[in-house]
Amino acid sequence: HVDVEESAPTAAPPEERPIGYGRLKRKEDPRFVRGKGNYVDDVLLPGMLHGAVLRSPFAHARIVSIDTSAAEAHPKVKAVITGKTLEGLGLAWMPTLSMDTQAVLATDKVRFQGQEVAFVVAEDHYAARDAVELIDIEYEPLPAVIDARRAMDADAPVIRDDKEGRTDNHIFDWEAGDPEAANAVFERADVVVRQEMLYPRVHPAPLETCGCVASMDPVEGKLTLWETCQAPHAHRTLVAMVAGIPEQKIRIVAPDIGGGFGNKVGIYPGYVCAVVGSIVTGKPVKWMEDRSENLMSTSFARDYHMTGEIAATRDGKILGIRADVLADHGAFNGTAQPTKYPAGFFHIFTGSYDIEAAHCKVTGVYTNKAPGGVAYACSFRVTEAVYLVERMVDCLANELGRDPAELRMQNLLRPEQFPYENKTGWTYDSGDYPTTLRKAMDIAGYEQLREEQRRRRAEGKPMGIGVSFFTEVVGAGARKHFDILGLGMADGCELRVHPTGKAVVRLSVQTQGQGHETTFAQIVAEELGIPPEDIQVVHGDTDQTPFGLGTYGSRSTPVSGAAAAVVARKVRDKARLIAGAMLEVSPDDLDWEKGRWFVRGDPSAGKSIQEIALAAHGTLELPEGVEGHLEATTVYNPPNLTFPYGAYICVVDVDPGTGVVKVRRFIAVDDCGTRINPMIIEGQVHGGLADGVGMALMQLIGFDEDGNCLSGSFMDYLLPTALEVPDWELGYTVTPSPHHPIGAKGIGESATVGSPPAVVNAVMDAIGVRHADMPLTPSRVWHAMHGGVGAP
Numbered sequence: 001h002v003d004v005e006e007s008a009p010t011a012a013p014p015e016e017r018p019i020g021y022g023r024l025k026r027k028e029d030p031r032f033v034r035g036k037g038n039y040v041d042d043v044l045l046p047g048m049l050h051g052a053v054l055r056s057p058f059a060h061a062r063i064v065s066i067d068t069s070a071a072e073a074h075p076k077v078k079a080v081i082t083g084k085t086l087e088g089l090g091l092a093w094m095p096t097l098s099m100d101t102q103a104v105l106a107t108d109k110v111r112f113q114g115q116e117v118a119f120v121v122a123e124d125h126y127a128a129r130d131a132v133e134l135i136d137i138e139y140e141p142l143p144a145v146i147d148a149r150r151a152m153d154a155d156a157p158v159i160r161d162d163k164e165g166r167t168d169n170h171i172f173d174w175e176a177g178d179p180e181a182a183n184a185v186f187e188r189a190d191v192v193v194r195q196e197m198l199y200p201r202v203h204p205a206p207l208e209t210c211g212c213v214a215s216m217d218p219v220e221g222k223l224t225l226w227e228t229c230q231a232p233h234a235h236r237t238l239v240a241m242v243a244g245i246p247e248q249k250i251r252i253v254a255p256d257i258g259g260g261f262g263n264k265v266g267i268y269p270g271y272v273c274a275v276v277g278s279i280v281t282g283k284p285v286k287w288m289e290d291r292s293e294n295l296m297s298t299s300f301a302r303d304y305h306m307t308g309e310i311a312a313t314r315d316g317k318i319l320g321i322r323a324d325v326l327a328d329h330g331a332f333n334g335t336a337q338p339t340k341y342p343a344g345f346f347h348i349f350t351g352s353y354d355i356e357a358a359h360c361k362v363t364g365v366y367t368n369k370a371p372g373g374v375a376y377a378c379s380f381r382v383t384e385a386v387y388l389v390e391r392m393v394d395c396l397a398n399e400l401g402r403d404p405a406e407l408r409m410q411n412l413l414r415p416e417q418f419p420y421e422n423k424t425g426w427t428y429d430s431g432d433y434p435t436t437l438r439k440a441m442d443i444a445g446y447e448q449l450r451e452e453q454r455r456r457r458a459e460g461k462p463m464g465i466g467v468s469f470f471t472e473v474v475g476a477g478a479r480k481h482f483d484i485l486g487l488g489m490a491d492g493c494e495l496r497v498h499p500t501g502k503a504v505v506r507l508s509v510q511t512q513g514q515g516h517e518t519t520f521a522q523i524v525a526e527e528l529g530i531p532p533e534d535i536q537v538v539h540g541d542t543d544q545t546p547f548g549l550g551t552y553g554s555r556s557t558p559v560s561g562a563a564a565a566v567v568a569r570k571v572r573d574k575a576r577l578i579a580g581a582m583l584e585v586s587p588d589d590l591d592w593e594k595g596r597w598f599v600r601g602d603p604s605a606g607k608s609i610q611e612i613a614l615a616a617h618g619t620l621e622l623p624e625g626v627e628g629h630l631e632a633t634t635v636y637n638p639p640n641l642t643f644p645y646g647a648y649i650c651v652v653d654v655d656p657g658t659g660v661v662k663v664r665r666f667i668a669v670d671d672c673g674t675r676i677n678p679m680i681i682e683g684q685v686h687g688g689l690a691d692g693v694g695m696a697l698m699q700l701i702g703f704d705e706d707g708n709c710l711s712g713s714f715m716d717y718l719l720p721t722a723l724e725v726p727d728w729e730l731g732y733t734v735t736p737s738p739h740h741p742i743g744a745k746g747i748g749e750s751a752t753v754g755s756p757p758a759v760v761n762a763v764m765d766a767i768g769v770r771h772a773d774m775p776l777t778p779s780r781v782w783h784a785m786h787g788g789v790g791a792p
């Protein structure tokens with residue numbers, strides 16, 4: 001049954017009417033709530049062995065010797081794999097998503113604490129762990145580079161001396177915008193505000209850690225790899241290239257995924273080791289990391305040291321923005337981003353404002369920390385960009401003594417400026433920013449809140465109101481401009497309507513909790529009039545789905561969602577030809593209404609899509625040029641990205657005695673164009689807002705000066721719970737994307753991107769300080785209030 005919630009806004013004007021039954025309950029949830037999900041760790045194969053990784057205790061050390069004899073003598077151990085073993089197979093190093101190299105198992109040096117050094121395969125998980133302890137390694141510790149700002153010092157130890165001729169820790173310099181134009185506006189500006197800020201290292205921390213089951217069939221030579229993975233097809237191609245296994249003999253299966261948040265985009269050494277373990281032992285090998293391994297060694301996020309500058313006239317017109325960034329990429333440059341853009345999409349840092357000039361410069365460096373980067377619902381570094389510009393606008397408001405909402409209203413792009421070409425090369429597709437900000441202010445009761453704040457201040461109770469307005473850029477391709485390791489970011493889709501009128505749609509993207517099994521059925525349902533429960537969504541298995549680059553950067557709806565709409569329209573066009581033959585009229589004389597073709601002027605003479613499907617598979621004489629059956633395929637290559645946006649307002653109370661921040665209210669008005677399933681959208685926004693509160697107030701992957709990771713468990717790396725977050729107050733506006741077939745933009749990362757600056761702006765507003773860095777823990781807030789760290 002189609003379960004439409006009472007509150008579905010069915011009376012809304014057409015452009016606001018959700019797609020394909022709106023608030024449909026998630027088709028995937030019955031199996032999750034009944035404990036019937038099938039995660040990688042649920043995969044059990046006959047004779048399966050278990051792997052465990054030995055990791056480096058040092059951040060930087062030379063490996064003097066490795067003695068595996070005691071581990072090999074363990075009665076349950078089947079294989080011990082070291083860097084030496086892999087060297088023999090040409091697999092000691094693998095390419096990263098940024099075209100760098102990463103050690104699979106260390107051979108020469110370890111370069112971060114937690115780096116993979118050896119891999120044990122044993123009969124059970126416990127034996128594998130025990131045997132890891134039996135491996136004896138002699139290390140010669142080296143000085144470590146932990147602070148990125150020291151990475152380019154003349155006396156800094158060279159981390160990547162594995163690369164020929166390397167004498168420093170520099171990775172890249174990259175810039176966007178026009179430096180001369182920016183200089184010119186900064187010179188004639190009345191006011192220039194400059195602020196340094198750190199977006200600290202954080203971690204996506206999905207509830208399910210990373211892992212895989214590798215099964216090499218020695219007879220067929222076929223590798224099946226069950227993986228926690230956001231991009232199965234890209235992984236298959238990579239595995240083929242790295243391991244030299246022919247691509248048609250590789251099957252990647254991403255079963256149910258317990259959260260990805262960017263953590264499951266890349267390939268980790270454990271996956272490669274499990275594959276090698278299976279080849280060596282002739283048995284399937286499972287490897288699943290634990291929580292500490294996940295936090296310490298897999299893809300982190302952010303770690304951007306930023307200096308922002310904003311130039312304005314005295315009456316508050318923003319003229320230009322500049323940014324100078326030092327990017328800490330850890331020991332191997334493993335960030336996931338399109339090849340052309342080493343700093344991801346950071347150059348959207350001009351935000352939502354009508355400015356004259358902009359320039360940004362980003363330098364990437366190696367440090368002795370875990371590799372990865374970009375991950376954690378970031379839309380390829382849009383998180384950092386939005387944080388920078390939204391903090392800078394507040395710094396400007398502070399300098400000018402202006403209300404931050406009013407200052408934003410003055411500078412926001414106006415609806416008639418769209419499509420808007422910004423100063424760093426993006427073309428914003430559509431937007432009505434002032435309406436969205438106004439709506440957020442109305443829901444918040446902004447004027448009354450300011451009143452209340454004045455009252456409370458008089459009583460010595462610090463209360464803060466933080467505003468942020470963000471523009472995101474999601475939905476890469478086009479393939480010409482956006483690729484990962486040379487693979488263009490376009491996505492295939494296949495749709496078959498079976499004889500009984502039930503359909504199967506096959507996607508190249510991969511849900512990790514976003515609800516694709518529901519929303520993609522809704523897209524097809526909207527286009528064909530087949531009810532969503534009659535449409536099966538297949539994804540996450542390279543043997544069953546068309547090629548495409550997977551789910552990250554909130555690209556599923558903008559790219560794969562578009563492919564689903566296009567393929568459904570192809571099927572509808574074919575159905576028209578068949579309906580013409582069935583009704584013995586010209587297809588040109590047929591009109592479509594949801595679910596059926598009928599004769600123009602005679603609505604009673606028509607054929608439903610189900611009747612047409614049966615006829616397409618039956619004995620009907622099909623018209624010239626029409627093949628039997630009812631199916632289609634497509635590859636969607638987007639003409640532009642989509643630019644969702646939103647206005648967020650956060651209200652906090654700060655305890656003046658302890659510095660504890662209480663987020664009292666949070667208002668979020670998002671615009672993701674046409675809304676497919678409002679309930680799922682709200683869920684995405686709720687999750688992202690919680691992430692934002694977490695990053696702003698409590699999350700940090702920290703290190704001591706020797707490079708020991710101080711955040712290796714959930715005792716130290718804090719995830720916000722229901723106690724730390726308020727009841728979210730959501731609103732929305734709808735500005736469809738003009739180039740997307742159904743007008744939808746992405747939503748999966750909007751709230752994570754937009755909310756941290758709202759929280760930080762609120763805390764700064766409460767305590768009357770210009771800037772303090774995240775996470776705003778009680779001690780940091782207290783010190784900021786009392787003129788310590790972070791005071792202006």
Ligand code: MCN
Binds near residue numbers: 261376513520553673
């Ligand atoms: N949607 C909709 N209407 C729109 C836009 C989206 O109904 N106009 C629906 C989509 O159909 C989809 C969901 O909202 O079911 C998210 O869609 P989209 O914005 O296209 O994002 P993706 O599906 O590509 O998801 C990726 C994004 C990313 S990159 C991270 S990181 C993140 C996020 O999604 N990871 C998540 N949200 C997550 N949510 C969960 N539960 N788990 C994760 O790992």
Ligand code: CUN
Binds near residue numbers: 262376378380552
């Ligand atoms: Cu940056 S995390 Mo999401 O794009 O997979």
